Amino acid sequence: MGKYAEFDFHLHTLWSYDAVTPVEDYFRLASERNIKTIAITDHHIVDAWSDVKAAGEKYPDVAYIAGAELTVRTPFGSMDMVCLNMPEKPEGDLSKVLDMYHTWQREYGAALSRSLTLGGYPFTDKDRYELLARYREQRCIDLQGTTHVQGHLIVDYLLNEKKYFADKTAYGEFFAQHTLPPYPDYSVVIPAVKKAGALVFIAHPTRYFLRDDINRMDTLREMLQLDGIECAHNSVPDELTPFYREYCLKHKLLSTAGSDCHSLEGHKYRFCPEHEIGVHNGIAAWRDEIAERVKVYNK
Secondary structure (H helix, E strand, O other): OOOOOOOOEEEEOOOOOOOOOOOOHHHHHHHHHHOOEEEEEEEEOOOHHHHHHHHHHHHHOOOEEEEEEEEEOOOOOEEEEEOOOOOOOOOOOOOOOOOHHHHHHHHHHHHHHHHHOOOOOOOHHHHHHHHHHHHHHHHHHHHHOOOOHHHHHHHHHHHOOOOOOOOHHHHHHHHOOOOOOOOEHHHHHHHHHHHHOEEEEEEEOOOOOOOOHHHHHHHHHHHOOOOOEEEEOOOOOOOOHHHHHHHHHOOOOOEEEEEEEEOOOOOOOOOOOOOOOOOOOOOOOHHHHHHHHHHHHHO
């Protein structure tokens, strides 16, 4: 395989609260790098859809799948699910679930501001809005409201600009004493996603699987009604990719892969620079297996 894989099914755009990449930039780079199929998988939302459709028309050589990355609460902690084949117009239970995520993003941000302010570290909703406006487009804020802030940026702001905490340890100890709104529960989210016809993949699973704990993998596969596993991601050690792939084959699951890109080189806010579009060790056959189960645009 060359530097870039033929597909990337894990990409975050400026519509994600913690990313800054315009949708069109992913399509442009996919075209330049011969990445034949991509999926936009923004955190918790499908708000990028109109941008995706427009970019797809401009770059007809790039096929794409509608997706989202939904984080769910489970008995084992929060976990990220890459959901592929999301409907263009979510309805019914899925629409309600996506509304829950929009509400959660605002409530989480508000709770964070409230906890800091009550703890003697003023960080008002206005402060949070101004921090978001440094890196988020106004149209995103207008639609989603004053959400929570990208993790590294808010830590830098509170430690280095406000000088509220001496270091990350002190910051972590402060929030260990406060309860913030939990993610929507898997028991509500997963059935709604699957009822809408989308496929559910557990994202960057090494930590969730305790590396290679088969019992844990079996439990999560059944509990989360998994359709597949993100077998290739830069957080997945090379030796685990074939192990996860074999597990998928044994249990008739699909395998996916993605870069988890959030920003591009040269942007003022270079979030998650270790993730570069098209860079992972997944193989084209996985894309083809998924393509048989989902709607592929520009095919």
